[in-house]
Amino acid sequence: MFILSRLSDLIRIPPDxxxxxxxxxxxxxLHKKYSNKIIQNLGFVVSVWDLIKxxxxxxxxxxxxxxxxxxxxxIVFRPFVGEILTGWIDKCTPDGLKIKMAFFDDIFIPKAALxxxxxxxLNDNAWIWNADGAQLYLDVNEKIRFxxxxxxxxxxxxxxxxxxxxxxxxxxxxxxxxxENAEKPSSYAILGSCQADGMGLVSWWD
Amino acid sequence: xxALCSTWVEIEREKLLSNFEVNQHLxxxxxxxxxLNNNNTNKKKRAFNPNLEEVTKQTTFYFENIGPVPQQNIExxxxxxxxxxxxxxEKIEKLQIINSAPQSxxxxxxxxxxxxxxxxxxxxxxxxxxxxxxxxxxxxxEEEGEGEDQVMEE
Numbered sequence: 115m116f117i118l119s120r121l122s123d124l125i126r127i128p129p130d131x132x133x134x135x136x137x138x139x140x141x142x143x144l145h146k147k148y149s150n151k152i153i154q155n156l157g158f159v160v161s162v163w164d165l166i167k168x169x170x171x172x173x174x175x176x177x178x179x180x181x182x183x184x185x186x187x188x189i190v191f192r193p194f195v196g197e198i199l200t201g202w203i204d205k206c207t208p209d210g211l212k213i214k215m216a217f218f219d220d221i222f223i224p225k226a227a228l229x230x231x232x233x234x235x236l237n238d239n240a241w242i243w244n245a246d247g248a249q250l251y252l253d254v255n256e257k258i259r260f261x262x263x264x265x266x267x268x269x270x271x272x273x274x275x276x277x278x279x280x281x282x283x284x285x286x287x288x289x290x291x292x293x294e295n296a297e298k299p300s301s302y303a304i305l306g307s308c309q310a311d312g313m314g315l316v317s318w319w320d
Numbered sequence: 321x322x323a324l325c326s327t328w329v330e331i332e333r334e335k336l337l338s339n340f341e342v343n344q345h346l347x348x349x350x351x352x353x354x355x356l357n358n359n360n361t362n363k364k365k366r367a368f369n370p371n372l373e374e375v376t377k378q379t380t381f382y383f384e385n386i387g388p389v390p391q392q393n394i395e396x397x398x399x400x401x402x403x404x405x406x407x408x409x410e411k412i413e414k415l416q417i418i419n420s421a422p423q424s425x426x427x428x429x430x431x432x433x434x435x436x437x438x439x440x441x442x443x444x445x446x447x448x449x450x451x452x453x454x455x456x457x458x459x460x461x462e463e464e465g466e467g468e469d470q471v472m473e474e
Contacts (some may be wrong), residue, residue, distance in 0.1 A: 115419055116342045120331040142369070149372035156329055160342065160375055161349060185330065189342055192333075194412070198420060198430050200386045216385075217378035257386060259427070312422075312430035319426050 115193050118163055119156060122185045123147075127171065129178040140168060140182055148188055152302045155267050157192030158218055191218055193262045193304065200259050200316060203252060206241055208234045213258060213306065220303040223260055227307035228252075229314065243314070250318060257316040260306035270301040336412070339419045340392045343383045346376040388421035388455040400454040407439070407447060421455040423448070 125147070131139040141162060148159045164187050171180035193199055201221060204214040210228065213221035225232070231244045232252075241252040252258070312319055350356050353367040355376070383389040397418060404414060413432050422428040428448060429435045435444065 115339060116337040117333045118335040118337055119329060120334050122328045122330050124326040142367075145369055145372045149369065150375040151371070153327065153329070156332060160379060161346065161372060163345065187334065189337060189345065196433075198416065198427075200420065216382040217375055259430070261430070310430060312424075312426035319424055 115191065115197065115199065116160070117157070117190050117192050118187050119190045120166065120185060120187050122183070124181055124183050126177075126179045126181050132180075136171075136182075137165065137168065140184060141165065144184075144186055152300075153190075154269065154301065157190040158302055160189040160191055160217065163187040163189050192265075195262055195264065197262045198259060198312075199262060199306070200257060203254050203256050203258050206234070206239055206252065206254060208236075211241060211252060211258070211308070213260065220300040221260075221306055222303065223306045223308050227263065227305070227309060229309055250315070252315065258308070259313050259316055259319075260308045261310065261313060262304055263307045264305040266303045266305065268299055268301050268303075270299070336415055338397070338415055339383055339387055339389050340397060343380060343389050346380055350376050350380070387419060391455055392418075396454045400450060403450045403454075404447065407443065417447075417451065421451055423452065423457045 123144070125140060125143050127136075127139050127143060131142070134142070144162050144165075149161050150159070152158050165184060166187060167185040169183040171182045173180060199215070199221075201213040201215040203211055204219065205212040208225070210222060210224040210226075212219075213223065215221065225234070225241075228241060229243045229245070233242050233244065234240075235242050238251070238253075240254070243250040243252065308314055347356075349372070353369070353373070355367075355373050400418070401414065404417070409417075409432070416431045417428075420427070420431060422431055425444065425448065428444065428451075432438070439447070
């Protein structure tokens, strides 16, 4: 589920951080830059693991900060295809199931990848698996086990221009903040499946 | 902005990490930054990094609720690895066993590829036995709690 990746980077330490221990300040800046972020074609970075190498800081003319080249290892969430993961059902839609794993929520199981004989019930707003006469509900907030089938990386465009006071120009600011995930496709998403024995709700099998 | 372009991935997959290791590391970060105790008394000491705070909170929340991480420690994991070493399991399969601690036959089958061809019934039983002795299944009250949540939402 989690891997260690080795990155090299050039980090700017702003002058107001010079009072700190250099290693601490660098670690802070690295955490600010990478934690809770997605690196294209690498995965979702949780946090920095350790620092491997720190070069001497360099100065740029006209800039008070110091630039430090470093090699760092980060914890990356990047499940491999075929891995079995467990999460909660976040949403049931006629198109399939959306799964959340608390720290990472862009997981989707399309309806074609659900068990054979699965039906969406509009009344219950849930998927029902008709297994040998028994109706098994795939309800919101249940723990579900699924298999990773595909990983999707998208190149997400940067935000629009900013006005003078530094805020992003959008027509509906509040809405944008609320539905940020729903509106924009995320840059890293996982497609899962739920077809084999042992998959589906955790409570069915244990 | 320019700084963002400076990232260079040296090694994509240097090592695999178990959920347990990640959890230990994140708890260490949380305690270093004073994010674990919410008393207002030492509020000043709390380091400010909302992204890191959020992701550590969510990830440790996940580990607390899903998987065998709460009952794991270095001793029982190493002991289990020693016990499992007599079976020809791939590294990635062992990792998944640590991460998910399958308790039933079907869930073990899901984790181990072509389980029925590689191992006979006795061996599979033994693997399950090893998992159960080291990470005993949690009490059922957790499931009940989940059910209650649902009733409230409905």
